[in-house]
Amino acid sequence: MNATDARPLAAIDIGGTKIAAAVVGDDGTLLARTQRPTPSTADGETVLRAVLDALEELAEAPAWAGVRGLGVGSAGPVDTGRGTVSPVNIGGWRHFPLVERLSGHPAATDLPVVLAGDGIAIAAAEHRFGAARPYDNVLCMVVSTGVGGGLILGGALHTGTTGNAGHIGHITVDLDGEPCPCGSRGCLELFASGTAIARYALRSGWQPSTEDRSAVAVAASARAGDPVALAAYDRAARALAAGIAATATLVELDAVVIGGGVAQVGDLLLDPLRGHLTTYAALPFAAGIKVHRALLGTDAGLVGAAAVAAHRLGG
Template sequence: MTTDLVAAVDIGGTKIAGALVDGTGDLLHRVQLPTPAGESADRVMAALTEVLGGLTRHASWSRVAAVGIGSAGPVDARTGTVSPVNIPGWRDFPLVEGVRATTGELPVTLVGDGAAIAAGEHWRGAARGRSDVLCMVVSTGVGGGLITDGRLRPGPTGNAGHIGHISVDFNGDLCPCGGRGCVERIASGTNIARYALAAGWRPADPEGDTTAAGVAVAARDGHPLALEAFDRSARALAAGIAATATLIEIETVVIGGGVSQSGEVLFAPLRRALREYATLPFVRDLEVVPAQLGTDAGLVGAAAACWSDPGTFLAVGAAGN
């Protein structure tokens, strides 16, 4: 029997997605549900189980050799547990155990969602062929993952590169993670909208979009408060990126997630701010590029994390990871 597929799972504060992924990174079958993030642990797990059920019922399930999970973090790959900041019902939640109740004894690789996206972009996206990369997702939260010496480096617990919870303002707002002045608390889409609304911005249409996407539209039209909200986000991102690059000498930053869809509204002030923060010679020429895999990055990356984990398995057709 051929076992050449991975069942990939991408768990975030907004959606839970699953897919069957082959050794070239193509998604053969995809299932997605909204994340009931404000509800109980059991309710969130029930949504995940429904997604997994949509995979196990597919005709190709017999070809699945492993399960890869990229979850909002922090995660603990050693214990198989997760405590996502944006899913308060899950604290030290036994995620791997819960997944195995549906998928059986297949080997499971668990990494943070940022690490999964890094693996995906390195395999099939903007980081392909690059050796030292920070991949970031700027969305409901801010996450990240690291490629160093051409390999995914998730760290012992699967959280390495979690740039969203680097503090860039020691007098800043309290973050849900318990820290203060975190990149995420300033730069995420949620907090771009929060800042703009608190400063007095409103969409031109009273029924208009008050999320970060709506702020981005206003920023493109030159609204000063919307521009200020994105500039503030960009400066927080730049400070976190510069600190990371100084520590581990990355050469490229790949940025994805919903907020990255704002394009130059985000990237232009980010590149300007980096010139202020990344000043040492070995970080001065950081390249910043948009991610290429879009909403499927986490799923492709969860599969790639499986194939890069020698403790899991080596899939047929996975050469080139």
């Protein structure tokens, strides 16, 4: 999105909790936006209908008239070559031909559709507009219903062959851990996602003060000094530190940027994460990783989907 072609792009961000869609300007500004819940336990066609509803609503906005392409950031894994998605937290989509189905919809007629994983999208957004701008080697993470990530290496977005490079949520951090829906065991996502934080707190005896049993409610209890809630966030931070340190050992990182809904708790998560990194990132070349909260908040996925599309389409 630069002087080569400054027309806006449409973007869709698909996660396990919400589906958001926007028209994104050349400077990363959202010119129009809509959102609805993800029917994550429904069949694939029902999930697609929610995505198309968001797309159709967005297409009615005045800003849509100048749109030159559609960027889609989805929870992963994805396969950007085939245009398919298989999000771990959306059971109805397995090798689902999302690009084909979107391209065939009247609202997207004649629009090129560019697919990216949600972690790749947030990496593109934060490196272009946010907290990752000063760094050439940085891991950007989505910590939400799931845990994803994307890498900037040597100043460039590193996507891998299928578009899944940096998918840190499925690094194993516990060899004897619980089975993960991805098919592995002891994955980082089982410790650090919002769902995992709430589940651990409840299993450990946390008593919510309201009907809300989400990670947000756990965070409120933690801020009030509840030791079980504090332990749930410390456990998540420790798992994140282990995964980040493993990544830094492989590719040498300058920094990590944390975004997504869980990261909105700020220092409740980031302070213990910084502390645990001093233990797990022990080798000299992996030590000293800077930890930043994403600057673009929960809209980073939308801005990033547009940024990836701009990169692929030119401009």
